[in-house]
Amino acid sequence: MVSTVDQQNADEQEIVHGACPHDCPDTCAMLVTVKNGRAVKVEGNPDHPFTRGTLCGKVSDYLDRVYSPDRILYPMRRVGPKGSGQFERISWDVALDQIRDHFQQIINQYGAEAIMPCSYLGHEGLLNGLTVGDAFFNRLGATISERTFCISCTSTAYLMTYGPTHGTDPDTFKHSKYIILWGCNALSTNVHLWSFIREARQNGAKLVSIDPVRTRTANQSDWHISIRPGTDGALALGLMHVIINENLADWDYVENYTVGIEALKERVQDYPPETVAEITGIPVEDIVTLAREYATTQPSVIRIGVALEKQAGGGQGVRAICCLPALVGAWRHLGGGMLQAPMWPFPIRWDVVHRPHFIRPNTRVVNQWQLGRALTGEMPLDPPIKALFVYNCNPVTQAAEQEKIVAGLARDDLFVVVSEQFMTDTADYADIVLPATTQVENLDLMFSWGHTYVTLNKPAIEPLGEAIPNTELFRRLAARMGFDDECFQLSDQQLALEVLDWSAPVMQGIDMDLLKAQGYAKLQIDPVPHAEGNFPTPSGKCEFVSSMKVDSNFVLPAFRQGYESYEPGAAIDPLPNYTPQRESPVSNPDLAQRYPLNLLSAKPHQFINSCFANLPKHAKLQGEPHVIIHPDDAAKRGIADGQMVKVFNHRGAFQVPAIVNDMTRPGVVVAPLGYWRKLSCAGTINAATAATFTDMGHTAAVGDALVEVTAA
């Protein structure tokens, strides 16, 4: 048992409490063994009730990342053509001077909005993560970066129904009797939840996986329901049709703790199982059986993944799914209800992390999914973007419309700074590259979007080379720009004390001393929060008909540097509905004629997004980039297993070997995400995806993409 931090023993070995920094719901508590100043081992903290002593296969080799010979350890400037990857070492002083001079010149000529930050959750920490640059860029008056890469759409739909509740605590999944993983490949993407699911199954629970692909999770489930992509809203409405019409609802719960049942009853009449079977491709009997089993086996719980939101109607689809647990009264029970992302109760001080008081009225906002459109001028911007500052993010591989991003980054008149650990596809286009620390080299405090523990990460070793934490980067930049505001003077230790509201009821009994001693602490939350309603919505009830003021342009301020105002968009139906895919035979028959296959992207098992894809051990375990195609679709095109194919549409193309396998549905092809473009044959999946928004939260509908596949 490790009960004190930095336990020192006779041979100068110490164990330091850490936390995995990656963009993963599990936020594992790590123990880092340090010997003579060098980290020699990372392992999962055995005491942490969610980590349970193991790290995943990616991060158990974290030290390969830390000590990789490819780490960026010094500031560099470009000496070859844009994108050539030719750089020379410079000092921090020269790097900061050059950034200040370029910024100053751009501000004088075009105004500060010509500068755009670009960042995401490459680091998940409250100090070094999503919001680390916000105070600086808000103070600068730069364009506001709208960062909706993940769970913006899902969260909007969830909040419309339930408000900011943690929902079903994942720690209680072991009490469930019926678990639905809905568009969630937990064995790859939320692996620590699996041990709780395993316990539930040992106690007799049934596990259902709803996924167009027979993933490793679907394979391990008791029942895999293969669904046509983007039709989940129709399935949920169809399930409610059966539950309501067969009188399987918990009417007492509905009457006392929900609003809008009459409207919902009427809406679901449009979705009888026969219609839903047509839309979803799921047999009628399966729809009916699923509805009956789900309603009558309690406690039941639904865990939704993130891919659901990447469809034109993804938000309303998630809204419809959200209604199910209230309809059947699953919230009454320990281990019953729904899990989206239990991050809502973390008492984050948004005023501290964003410093929104710096934001000037009417500051321009640009969405990062649409970076390619913004950089190439397709999106009319006045002033144009003249400088891009990238940190915690790798847009070339991760954002949609890759060809446009690459073309935009190649602009000679665009000044690009990239803070990174490695020379990513994006860093190749930098004018200035800055070295960033890894997690064992910096302090951080972690929230989680997959459990309800706060975790402390203490630095275990000195920073390598001249690498610095993101917090220090923005302190240095602020000083160089002459910003003398107090917030830019705060040390990491001070920030750690400021970013959370330690007096919030959920933090009762938790202080920094406890975190230093134990490494983590569980928020004080109710394990059965909604047995009697109590939802944090305007009505205090689950809202089948939502009263939340949202429209298609609403984005949570957390995803836009704390900026609240936005241009009104299209109205959103306050009652869940089903919207067909944008790129489908139903909505766009001409396009479907030319490009008949739906391209999906899967999160890679051995990488976290694009992190680790450049490390030899991880790349070997993950295997070659590929596309999975159903045998019927392959036969029609004369494609053999292993053959090199071109996957393409009007937006772009990538080339990979085909895997011919019935784990995917006819009409659906799947390619894993995260492979680096420069380490791939030609392009990667985001060459073919679209940056067009879904119905909510300015998420890009990257799963709603039609392609054709031919022999290369």
Ligand SMILES: Nc1nc2c(c(=O)[nH]1)N[C@H]1C(S)=C(S)[C@@H](COP(=O)(O)OP(=O)(O)OC[C@H]3O[C@@H](n4cnc5c(=O)[nH]c(N)nc54)[C@H](O)[C@@H]3O)O[C@H]1N2
């Ligand atoms: N190993 C690993 N773990 C990760 C990550 C990683 O890159 N690698 N990334 C992390 C991040 S950032 C995130 S957001 C999460 C994502 O976690 P998940 O949401 O679990 O991951 P995805 O692979 O995006 O999608 C899950 C499943 O949804 C299915 N799917 C796609 N479209 C649809 C649809 O329309 N309907 C239904 N029902 N299913 C659909 C896919 O086939 C896939 O199997 O994972 C996190 N964890």
Ligand SMILES: Nc1nc2c(c(=O)[nH]1)N[C@H]1C(S)=C(S)[C@@H](COP(=O)(O)OP(=O)(O)OC[C@H]3O[C@@H](n4cnc5c(=O)[nH]c(N)nc54)[C@H](O)[C@@H]3O)O[C@H]1N2
């Ligand atoms: N087609 C398609 N596209 C997708 C998705 C999809 O399902 N399909 N998923 C989307 C989702 S859910 C997500 S979350 C995004 C993820 O998109 P990104 O957040 O861009 O993905 P990462 O690969 O995690 O990139 C993070 C980068 O940050 C760097 N980094 C890590 N730590 C630090 C640090 O401390 N300092 C600095 N300066 N840099 C650091 C890493 O080295 C890495 O290169 O991708 C989205 N893109």
Ligand code: SF4
């Ligand atoms: S990537 Fe996820 S599962 Fe792996 S160690 Fe980090 S938090 Fe845990």
Ligand SMILES: [Mo]
């Ligand atoms: Mo994500």
